Amino acid sequence: MLEIKDxxxxxxxxxxxxxxxxxxxxxxxxxxxxxxxxxxxKSTMSYVLSGKxxxxxxxxxxxxxxxxxxxxxAEERAATGLFLxxxxxxxxxxxxxxxxxxxxxxxxxxxxxxDELSAAAFLKLVRARxxxxxxxxxxxKRPVNVGFSGGEKKRNEILQMxxxxxxxxxxxxxxxxxxxxAMKLVxxxxxxxxxxxxxxxxITHYQRLLDHxxxxxxxxxxxxxxxxxxxxxxxxxxEHNGYADLLAEVV
Amino acid sequence: xxxxxxxxxxxxxxxxxxxxxxxxxxxxxxNGARKAAVSRLQQMGLPxxxxxxxxxTRPDLLVAPAxxxxxxxxxxxxxxxxxxxxxxIVFVDGVLDLEASDDLxxxxxxxxxxxxxxxxxxxxxxxxxxxxxxxxxxxVARPLGALNTALATEGVLIRVTGKVSRPVSLCYxxxxxxxxxxxxxxIRLEAGAEMTLLENGxxxxxxxxVTEVDLAAGASFHHVRTQGRDxxxxxxxxxxxxxxxxxxxxxxxxxxxxxLTRNEAVIDITGDDAVVTIAGAxxxxxxxxxxxxxxxxxxxxxxxxxxxxxVFKKVLRNGATGVFQGKILVxxxxxxxxxxxLAQALMLDDDSQFxxxxxxxxxxxxxxxxxxxxxxxxxxEALFYLVSRGVPRRIAKDMLVLAFLADALDEIEDxxxxxxxxxxxxxxxxxxxx
Ligand SMILES: Nc1ncnc2c1ncn2[C@@H]1O[C@H](COP(=O)(O)OP(=O)(O)OP(=O)(O)O)[C@@H](O)[C@H]1O
Ligand SMILES: [Mg+2]
Numbered sequence: 271m272l273e274i275k276d277x278x279x280x281x282x283x284x285x286x287x288x289x290x291x292x293x294x295x296x297x298x299x300x301x302x303x304x305x306x307x308x309x310x311x312k313s314t315m316s317y318v319l320s321g322k323x324x325x326x327x328x329x330x331x332x333x334x335x336x337x338x339x340x341x342x343x344a345e346e347r348a349a350t351g352l353f354l355x356x357x358x359x360x361x362x363x364x365x366x367x368x369x370x371x372x373x374x375x376x377x378x379x380x381x382x383x384x385d386e387l388s389a390a391a392f393l394k395l396v397r398a399r400x401x402x403x404x405x406x407x408x409x410x411k412r413p414v415n416v417g418f419s420g421g422e423k424k425r426n427e428i429l430q431m432x433x434x435x436x437x438x439x440x441x442x443x444x445x446x447x448x449x450x451x452a453m454k455l456v457x458x459x460x461x462x463x464x465x466x467x468x469x470x471x472x473i474t475h476y477q478r479l480l481d482h483x484x485x486x487x488x489x490x491x492x493x494x495x496x497x498x499x500x501x502x503x504x505x506x507x508x509e510h511n512g513y514a515d516l517l518a519e520v521v
Numbered sequence: 522x523x524x525x526x527x528x529x530x531x532x533x534x535x536x537x538x539x540x541x542x543x544x545x546x547x548x549x550x551x552n553g554a555r556k557a558a559v560s561r562l563q564q565m566g567l568p569x570x571x572x573x574x575x576x577x578t579r580p581d582l583l584v585a586p587a588x589x590x591x592x593x594x595x596x597x598x599x600x601x602x603x604x605x606x607x608x609x610i611v612f613v614d615g616v617l618d619l620e621a622s623d624d625l626x627x628x629x630x631x632x633x634x635x636x637x638x639x640x641x642x643x644x645x646x647x648x649x650x651x652x653x654x655x656x657x658x659x660x661v662a663r664p665l666g667a668l669n670t671a672l673a674t675e676g677v678l679i680r681v682t683g684k685v686s687r688p689v690s691l692c693y694x695x696x697x698x699x700x701x702x703x704x705x706x707x708i709r710l711e712a713g714a715e716m717t718l719l720e721n722g723x724x725x726x727x728x729x730x731v732t733e734v735d736l737a738a739g740a741s742f743h744h745v746r747t748q749g750r751d752x753x754x755x756x757x758x759x760x761x762x763x764x765x766x767x768x769x770x771x772x773x774x775x776x777x778x779x780x781l782t783r784n785e786a787v788i789d790i791t792g793d794d795a796v797v798t799i800a801g802a803x804x805x806x807x808x809x810x811x812x813x814x815x816x817x818x819x820x821x822x823x824x825x826x827x828x829x830x831x832v833f834k835k836v837l838r839n840g841a842t843g844v845f846q847g848k849i850l851v852x853x854x855x856x857x858x859x860x861x862x863l864a865q866a867l868m869l870d871d872d873s874q875f876x877x878x879x880x881x882x883x884x885x886x887x888x889x890x891x892x893x894x895x896x897x898x899x900x901x902e903a904l905f906y907l908v909s910r911g912v913p914r915r916i917a918k919d920m921l922v923l924a925f926l927a928d929a930l931d932e933i934e935d936x937x938x939x940x941x942x943x944x945x946x947x948x949x950x951x952x953x954x955x
Contacts, residue, residue, distance in 0.1 A: 343908075345909075345912060360902050370912075
């Protein structure tokens with residue numbers, strides 16, 4: 271279970287507050303969606319949870335299954351089971367996709383005191399998971415995200431998620447840049463990972479994705495905090511009416 | 522000091538340097554070449570701080586009367602190229618050790634030593650010894666080359682007449698803390714001949730090495746060398762190459778550690794349709810002692826439809842210094858030239874420095890040349906991406922350092938050789954991680 275309580279975050283180098291009392295709980299096994307206007311702090315929240323530098327937590331807490339996330343190094347958070355599918359996956363020339371994935375999988379296993387996967391076992395697993403996402407072997411051999419199309423990058427994020435088998439998956443606009451078929455593929459990839467225990471926090475601007483990945487709960491975020499929480503219908507409401515009414519309610 | 526005074530001072534220094542050197546005698550035809558080199562050197566004088574291409578690297582240690590001692594370190598358990606089937610030629614403190622070397626006879630290869638060459642008529646060597654060096658002083662003098670031609674008594678002469686099956690591997694071992702070696706190699710590939718030359722090992726406390734490479738039409742020369750495992754080393758390695766039509770020249774150098782390493786290459790493409798690549802990867806950590814590594818390249822296009830690539834990458838930390846001075850000169854008439862030059866440094870801290878001088882001089886209109894030098898730090902976005910997947914920060918950093926250097930290493934065509942150097946570099950990166 272992910273529990274964020276009254277989280278306040280500012281930029282490290284600037285006097286700019288971005289998260290202003292964010293509270294959110296995602297119980298085990300549930301899928302929650304977050305929608306919200308541009309610049310409301312959705313990506314910032316996902317970065318802060320996963321341990322990116324440049325932000326300063328000025329108040330509040332964030333725990334995963336009771337463990338304080340904010341005290342941990344980024345790699346420890348990953349090994350604990352937190353995963354972020356990036357809004358903008360980074361291109362890393364010179365680092366092979368396979369080498370990277372294998373290092374990541376085995377680093378996490380090592381950190382958890384598990385045996386590392388052999389080269390053969392890893393290869394078998396990655397091939398199967400890649401095939402399900404229609405990622406061809408040639409793409410796996412290329413450097414991380416280099417020369418990938420927007421959609422390929424997003425599918426590659428889901429492949430990493432499938433390989434790392436995290437407890438808590440945050441998907442930051444994974445649907446942006448995807449064509450209709452690719453979106454289905456990604457949604458299937460996500461749904462395949464739903465096992466009743468794993469939780470998802472899906473950040474999106476569009477109802478479309480939520481047709482494929484059915485959320486249990488929808489949150490609306492604005493100006494650094496959650497202003498409304500509801501059922502799947504809330505997403506439909508936003509799709510039709512935009513944020514104006516919701517924002518007006520708060521004020 | 523006026524120009525004339527400065528030249529006078531350099532000339533005086535040259536005379537003084539030659540006076541304290543034991544000028545070799547008794548080399549028959551070699552004597553003439555040495556005398557000519559002495560007078561060249563007296564004319565141009567020794568390099569000084571204000572000379573072009575000596576502004577970033579101090580020549581003092583390289584021209585001093587005696588070598589500064591450098592501790593002899595144990596060689597690695599498995600030296601570079603160990604697993605590669607090759608013809609080994611061993612030098613100890615700059616002296617050829619025939620006992621320790623393989624049998625020098627091989628198909629399509631004529632190998633002899635400079636030490637004995639003077640006593641024999643080896644026509645191709647007579648024509649080549651000091652010739653490319655002598656031709657390389659215009660427009661910029663390379664006095665350490667002339668000094669080498671004047672002083673060298675050791676080196677190998679390799680003539681290749683066809684395809685050579687095994688690489689020829691020059692292994693330089695060290696025993697003496699103060700050894701001062703002067704090596705002069707000659708390599709001539711006849712038309713259509715092919716060979717790979719490997720070099721590794723510390724050679725000496727101080728090394729001045731000249732390699733003159735003469736490629737006839739359609740010849741193909743591959744060269745891979747490593748310089749490492751000798752922290753106090755002061756070395757200048759000068760490569761003079763002349764490249765005829767349709768010839769291929771590929772040279773790669775890996776430099777790790779070393780107080781002073783100056784790798785200078787003067788490459789003349791004289792024929793049409795030739796392809797030249799010169800690349801290097803350097804990794805220096807100032808906490809091991811001084812690290813100063815310098816690549817100085819002067820590449821001249823004088824043929825039509827030729828390609829040249831320069832790819833240099835340096836990783837620097839703890840006060841290490843990297844220098845790149847690379848010039849592409851396209852002579853009138855050298856149309857359809859494709860010249861590429863890339864020099865990049867990755868700084869792992871604020872204490873290190875990268876000094877770069879990329880130059881283009883083009884006298885033909887139908888050419889495509891690019892050049893540039895950049896310096897950067899570890900990409901924090903990339904680092905976070907790796908770490909967010911659970912890769913420990915230190916390992917993620919190593920991955921990015923190796924990825925940065927990979928561009929240069931990928932210029933090595935032969936995969937087993939490339940893999941060998943990559944794993945060595947990985948070892949270095951892991952040992953030097955913080
Ligand atoms: N490193 C930074 N430097 C300056 N401003 C920042 C930084 N990170 C975030 N911000 C600002 O914080 C606010 C929230 O940004 P964030 O990217 O979290 O929004 P978002 O909700 O993800 O928006 P979108 O829907 O457009 O992806 C924005 O105003 C953004 O400009
Ligand atoms: Mg965002």
